[in-house]
Amino acid sequence: MNATSTHTRQVARVVRGQPTSDGAGVKLTRVIGQRELDMLDPFLMLDEFRSDQAGDYIGGFPDHPHRGFETVTYMLAGRMRHHDNQGNSGLLTPGSVQWMTAGRGIVHSEMPEQQDGLMWGFQLWVNLPAAAKMCAPRYQDIAPESIPEIQPAPGVRVRVLAGSVDGVEGPVSGVAVDPLYVDVSLAPGTRFSLSLKPGHNAFAYVYAGSAHIGAADASQRIDRGDLAVLERDGDDVLIAATDEPVRLIVVAGRPLNEPVAKYGPFVMNTPEQISEAMRDYQSGRF
Incomplete structure (x- = not known):
């Protein structure tokens, strides 16, 4: 259990994920980046994909561009192969994470490497500060x-996965928003207090069972x-299981407090920068 803090964060609001599809018809649940929660600075999007029906995911995410932000893929079950136009390739397996910094531009694909079975995981989009939007692309495959x-x-x-819990550091490093990303499992009737940095935006998303938060x-x-958006003020969040096991991710990061211009796979600060990104992509400059 973490050290007792002076103020425990409460739940500010609860958002229910909405079914949608992306890529080549992949069925998923969009939690951040929908009408009820457009973004939670610096987090732009959170999708959960989960299906044991191959038709829901087999089309995958063929070649597509990104600029100006980071994508974080965390696999719970199944295998996903990624390729990009920088010559990188890798395989995401159950329990692995990929933190990709698109920076000034990258074109990549994410394709299932299985014909059947359960495909389950999350993709989170994390904004980059204006000063880093045109940095060189990079991958952290963990x-x-x-x-x-x-x-x-x-x-x-x-x-x-990222950040620090009880002095244990996650393997993801060098991310501008100083993120915390943890996957928490609680047995029935147990509880856990997780330290959070003051001023950082944070959320908890329950993907199995139920929890009492606050x-x-x-x-x-x-x-x-359900996704619980937490109050920004406070030093920790208290999570308690009900009478069944619960699993959830808790994510936090430093808000950028900068203008956001979004268009599909491009996230910049101004509409003019979005137009530039589209021109650069169409002319093969990614």
Whole structure:
């Protein structure tokens, strides 16, 4: 259990994911980047994809461009192969994470490397500050065995993808918004207090079971498929399982407080920069 803090964050609002499709018809649930929650600075989009029906995912995400932000893919089940126009290739397997910085521009594909079975995971889009939007693209491909898992209390398991929990550092590094990204598993009846940096925006997304989030006297039940946006003020978040196991991701980051111009796969600061990105892509300059 983390050290006791002076103020526990409460749930500011609850958002339900909405079914949609992307890529070549891949069915998914969009949680951030929809009408109810357009963005949560610096987070631009959160999708959960989960299906054991090949027709829902087999088309994958053929070649497409990105500029001005980062994509984070975290696999729970299934395998996804990525290629890009910089000569990079890699395989995402269960428990792995890929933190891709698109920077000034990249064209890549993400295609299932399976014909059947469960495909399950998340893709998060993280904004880049204006000063870094035109940086060189890079990948951080992290294998499952490189992601530390801690047990801060009986019945509590935490995988640390990015940031620090109880002095254990996640493998993702060099990200401008100083993110925390953890995958938390709680046995029935257990609880866990997770430290958060003051002023950072944070959310918790429950993907299995149900949890009570917030101080015990004012907690809110968050069910599978719900995202809890947390208050910005506070030093920690308290998560308690119900009478069944619960799994959730908790993500936090420093808000950029900069103008955002979005158009499809491009995220810049002004409409003029979006037009420039489109011209550069169409003329093969990515």
